[in-house]
Amino acid sequence: MNVKVKGFAAGVLAAVFYGTNPLGSLPLYADGITPGNVLFYRYGLAALCFALWLLARGQSLKIGWGYAIKFAVLGSLFALSSITLYVSFKYMSAGIASTILFSYPIMTALLMVMFFHERLTLTTVASITLAVTGIGLLYHGGGDDGGRVSTAGMMLVLMSSLLYALYIVYVKQFRADIGVVKFTFWVVAFGWVAIMGYMAVAREPLQLLHTGRQWLWAVQLALLPTVLSLFLINVAIKSIGSTPTAILGAFEPVTAVVISCLCFGEAFTLRLCCGIVLILAAVILIIVRKSPQ
Secondary structure (H helix, E strand, O other): OOHHHHHHHHHHHHHHHHOOHHHHHHHHHHOOOOHHHHHHHHHHHHHHHHHHHHHHOOOOOOOOHHHHHHHHHHHHHHHHHHHHHHHHOOOOOHHHHHHHHOOHHHHHHHHHHHHHOOOOOHHHHHHHHHHHHHHHHHOOOOOOOOOOOOHHHHHHHHHHHHHHHHHHHHHHHOOOOOOHHHHHHHHHHHHHHHHHHHHHHOOOOOOOOOOHHHHHHHHHHHHHHHHHHHHHHHHHHHHHOHHHHHHHOOHHHHHHHHHHHHHOOOOOOHHHHHHHHHHHHHHHHHHHHHOOO
């Protein structure tokens, strides 16, 4: 398969899988499981999945200290991005938080321009504009607190967006002769350590999962939006670069909207349809721009 085609396919699938977060997280929240504990099980089970994957392929988990430091930085960036986003839900609706979070493609593009001299093209600007507008249509209002945006919530989501942008940029610059599975395992493993550090600092006690249903949702969170999504996004970044991968992330809220309509009874309105069309236009534009002539 062509490297570019592989990269775009991986980027789209990564976004789709990441968009399944509400399937597992919302039921666990409803059962009283705190955000820190949801992330604890999500990252812990994902790390276990990657370890078993590597062992099944007969690969060693061993890395050098130099790589360990770099993976600790990557894992911390990814975990802290998750933590700040989840905590922001205490201050605003998940819909508004998801809208603000999608500022990360803009941050990614600016970081690449400022520090790595990547040229900011008209196509990139147009793609980001279309995608952000589309996301805004998907999450305009809704819910009892849909119109309320607090300063604390805004700062937390912007911090989450910046941390995620830094992760995407750093993965592209990471130079290591390590397979993607092993690479992603160490990102998740160090991310899990960061989650436990957060729980200790926040004095958030570990909550045990008691029912098969709760474990099912925890496994879903580990497999779809973590193992598969993170593995595929790392493939995409290496294949097509940081900025296009970030823009392809627009499929994340599209997936969340589809799940809301199919599983949680949300009406599919003209506004949602227009938002999805704009996002698809942004993705097609960036794909056409990056495709070989």
